[in-house]
Amino acid sequence: MSYLIGENMTGGYGGADILHDCTIAAEKGEIAVIVGPNGAGKSTAMKAVFGMLDIHTGRVMLDGEDITKLSPQDRVAKGMAFVPQTRNVFPSMSVEENLEMGAFLRRDDINSTMEQVFELFPILKDKRKQNAGELSGGQRQQVAVGRALMTQPKLLMLDEPTAGVSPIVMDELFDRIIEVARIGISVLMVEQNARQALNIADKGYVLVQGRNRYTDTGQALLNDPEVRKSFLGG
Amino acid sequence: MQDLMNAFALFSNFVLVPAIAYGSQLALGALGVTLVFGILRFSNFAHGDTMAFGTMITILITWWFQSLGLSLGPLPTALLALPFAIVLCAVFVLLTDRVVYKFYREKKAEPVIYLIASVGVMFVTNGIVRFIIGPDDQNFADGERFIIKAREFKQMTGLSEGISIKVSQGLTVVTMIVVVAALFWFLNKTRTGKSMRAYSDNEDLALLSGISPDKVVAVTWIIAAALATIAGTLYGLDKSFKPFTYFQLLLPIFASAIVGGLGNPLGAIAGAFVIAFSEILVTYAYKRFAGYLLPEDWTSGGLLQLLSTDYKFAVSFIILLLVLLFRPTGIFKGTGV
């Protein structure tokens, strides 16, 4: 059984359902990527996994435990971490303080985790005293991911981490995400840049109108002529 | 040269010293308003009356201590009563949060609903204060009155103008510095303080990080109550205590917080001094001051007063409007536009 699985999820934000019988899973130490056209419910699917909207059928399992009824905060305590697409740092606090706030729930020594984050994102070490709001877009994303890693999560969820950053920064960020997965953390990511994202994905989900359309390994999806034609621009 | 020194002494006595003391009092009040705004995201109209409530408790405890014969020697007994008053005022403020604001927070009500609710709390608090201690002036200062008397200053310097510094003024400035230092240490160095800043910066992300909103809100109210009680007591010691005056202080306090940028603590302090100095500079009668510096016949007519003290609140108001017109986020960038 998968480490994390959102099974047959149907639901939305109170109004009409956005997700229909949608299933998303992530394995330990692997990268799962959700792609699809605009309005396909990609972010919604991830928020459903994180408990930010109500699903009225289906369930979410983490490491064999049913967490469908838990609040997002409780899921954080269970080892899930979420990086929102926008407003994902504390702008008037320093980089270091942002990381500290990520570890707010922890009572043990956080210095080694912080060192790990600095190893992963060396630029943050140089800018540790600077306010997050003053950093460039790419650096802010690093702070956001770093903040999420401070809880020592077992699963990291990223909502379009490369939105609005340059291609070079995007490649760099993807490299870091691969490193995160190598430490043994599962990664679940929603991406607009489907081709590049599937490139690093162990598993890919193509959603259309809130339903699973294609599910396969990243490479298989990249090689699938149907997928290429409809979703990757040929 | 003698004239210049005299002019400076006069100016210090009637402008510098009172403005620094008044600015410190406003700063403490504005810090409370700006903190509540940063965390709870509404302008708390009840803050002036919270100050009145806290001061009233200080006065009552002071009277009780005085009747027991307790005193601090040269310092006012009110200082001894202050910690107890802070605790009681915090309890009262937490109670209003539980009874009034919590409901709207859980319902995620619009900010304007909080405003109206805070006006309701303002009147209830005001009613309680008037009910208990009455609407009249209360004087509760005791101990020494002056650090330096004008006469002593004159003897010391040989000038014809004296500078007097009241104990309450010295106390105000010292207390303000200590309180502000403690507050900034708390906000920047402690876990709880940082979580408050995080919550103020980005509420959703704070929740994702496991910061408990209930705790942040409670701590904010306790700090606001402490600041209000301290500010109110210092103001009362320096001038006198009258419930209606505290309601009127709301305008300069809000103006300070907005001028400095709502939600920005450093801005609130800067704003408070801008307001205090403007108010006193504009309402001071410069006749005698000019007398030292200008030839005799230049200063014959009028008091050389820019604005009558009856309109001192207009000063805060005009500065407020200018800031809203030209720089709505305040001098330092605040969160509220």
Add this chain to the structure above:
Amino acid sequence: MSSALKNVLLFSIMAALIVVVGQFQSWNLSLTILNLCLISAIMSLGVNIQWGYAGLFNVGVMGFAAMGGLAAMLISVSPVPEAWQAGGVGVIVGLFILIATVLAAMFSYRKMAKSPVRTLLIVAIGVIGYFILRSVVDPATTAIEKVNPASTGYLGGLGLPIILAWPVGGLFAGAVAWLVGKITLGLRTDYLAIATLGISEIIVAVLKHEDWLTRGVKNVSGLPRPVPYEINLQQSDWFLSLAQRLGADPITFSSIFVKLCYASLFAVVLLIILYLSEKALRSPWGRMMRAIRDNEVSANAMGKDIKARHLQVFVLGSIVVGIAGAMLTTLDGQLTPSSYQPLRFTFLIWVMVIVGGSGNNWGAVLGGFVIWFFWIEAEPIGLWLMDTLTSGMDAESPLRAHLIESAAHMRLMTMGVILLLALRFSPRGLIPEKVSHH
């Protein structure tokens, strides 16, 4: 329709209460209450236009009412020629300097690009204009205030019929509202609230301290009336015979008759404003206002128009409050600047709107009636309650004396509690807004 029935019932109960007071206390008192109920209803309509239609929080109702009061005085009392002779020219020149300064500041605001230089220039224009203004006006006002200070010492007014002051009071209040709204609307709601609080305090301070204009705390009394005087009635034959036919004491009846005259005038104004408000609320304009309030149209779709709409509604509401303020001063027959207190003029009106039903004109009117009625009757009730509660105590007990003495402050608390309770448990009020699905 049961809701219509309920509304008729609510208004009938209110009417019955007024009749009960007439029967059991006195008709004079009952009509006094009725008159103030009518004025309160108009003020509450004005605030409802701002809050109910558009969600604007005005904490300065007092100031706008005071502008109306000022208009009533300025329109109705006779001019004081000696005072005009002493300082009239200075005041008028001052007025022109004021206008010139404002125009100069506005001109540079419009014509120059946003920069610190522009800010400095505007401030400089303001400061220089102020100094010139003071140098001209100060001697003039001092001279005016010296003219027979015991009875005049001010410029007086225009000596026109006081009814004219009602629309003029509306215009005064509207002008102030335009100024405040222009600066603060479009920013957070908090700023409008704080600015209105400030302007109302300043308006009242001006009324209290500018003796040359308003005689300050010496009050201007004896404003001419729009209705007959009791003393004249008691001397006219038709009135005496009417009193005789009704079997009433002419002296009591004359004061009741005067109050009835006021009541009919006020009722006419109330009905006109109510009719216009209802019509506006149902018009496309009103629907748009509510749509903006409920965020049904996104700010983007409306563009900058939202600010203009808000300004419109804010000015309109203030005009209504100003009219009511002028009517109140007319009824009082004197301008008493020290009577303007935030509790009575801002807060009480808010309680009326929230309790009555924000967004519903009929609700606002009912709220005006109900809250004014209890505001008046609360004092005897509170006193009686306190007396009864403390009756077990020793008559000499200082605590008892304190409690009875403090009963008056209970009003503040009671009204605060009523507001908080209404806001929480009945936020839509006695007569809720009709929710239209369009």
